[in-house]
Amino acid sequence: MAHEETVYEALDHAHSDEGHWAFGTGFDEPLAGVDTTVPEGVDPADLGEYCLMLGDDALVLAQRLTQWITNAPELEEEVAIGNIALDLLGQARLLLARAGSVGVLGRSRERATESIPDEDALAYFRDPDEFRCTALVEAENGDFAHTMLRLLAAATVRLAVLARLRESRDPVLAAIAAKGVNELTYHRDHAARWVLRLGDGTEESHRRAQAGAEAVWPLLADVFSATPTEQRLAAGGIAVDPAEVRGEVHAVLTEVLGRATLTVPGWPADAPPRGRLGEHGPELAELLDELQGLAREHPAATW
Amino acid sequence: MSMTSEGGHGAVPTGPEVPVEPKAATARRDWPLYEVFVRGKRGINHVHVGSLHAPDDEMAVHAARDLYTRRNEGVSIWVVRSADITASSPDEKDPMFAPSGDKVYRHPTFYEIPENVPHM
Incomplete structure (x- = not known):
């Protein structure tokens, strides 16, 4: 067998449940085959709200x-960011x-036509005040160093x-988390590598980092x-109280910035939840x- | 733009056009070229799949993961700077390769390979 053929053979043998294509695998039913029963004693409204926080x-x-797509400093980095x-x-x-x-669909279900699946209705047909993300992810992009620090x-x-x-x-949250941990380990690693190189690089890259x-x-x-929703769910063993991860986050960020010869900025005082x-x-x-312009202008458009 | 190695983290881009913010596309290729080898499965050898530019060896492995193993192709990645590869020259093609052409006894074509032996 020609060696050239062996690497891409894996494409044919890829397990069908591990599709990595951007399009084309498992797009019909995101939770197909998953038992979506709400665990005992949990308010579905709380659970849905928490999923919106993490999802948003x-x-x-x-x-x-x-x-960053079409704007990244190098093509290789653009692919990494896109991934x-x-x-x-x-x-x-x-x-x-x-x-x-x-x-938990809020007003999105009234705005989206019936053929639009729930997750698309939530992504495309909620207004800003219905989003539950924090300022950490929504702040505008700065330069490349800012993006890697964020x-x-x-x-x-x-x-x-x-x-x-x-x-x-909640077995659904547990499964989503298990899948996400591998991905996020890579994301954190990628960002940390750049922070090290920019911080401990040239005078200019250090300044920008x-x-x-x-x-x-x-x-x-x-x-x-934590919001009251997160506190209730955390007490019931469903959610994670974000206060619990503060120590780990501080330790990791301090370690990376230290190695990158950067000064750790002062940690901000705790503020009450806003974005959540x-x-x-x-x-x-x-x-x-x-993000929503196209979907709102042409609901249920396909291409 | 020049590349300098400072602070123990390999070559970093320097100069006024350091790539740290979105900028108009200009022809700029200062990162060294790497060749990428991927092993698709355990037991198979690494195979050349392409090349990429990266600021240093570690980032080259990292970029190779994103560029060449997104669809389950790999279990192991090698990268090597293209400049570090010594290649045979096309001019020497005949003295290098022609002598093996007529030595049929060098080819294991007289064995039958059992069907259940893959990758031979």
């Missing part, structure tokens, strides 16, 4: 990363589908949360503040305009 963080960060965005989009899709499966912080927080969420009493850290750190203010309750700046509205 992923969806909005995916969109921010996607804005990370696609991973996050996949997580968002499952989480929004889970929110839909427990009936990705490092966001991936570190999300990895710490999902790692614990693997023990959730430090400025990125200074800009990103204040965005952590409400990341560790639907309070956002105008930058989220702009982002959603871009």
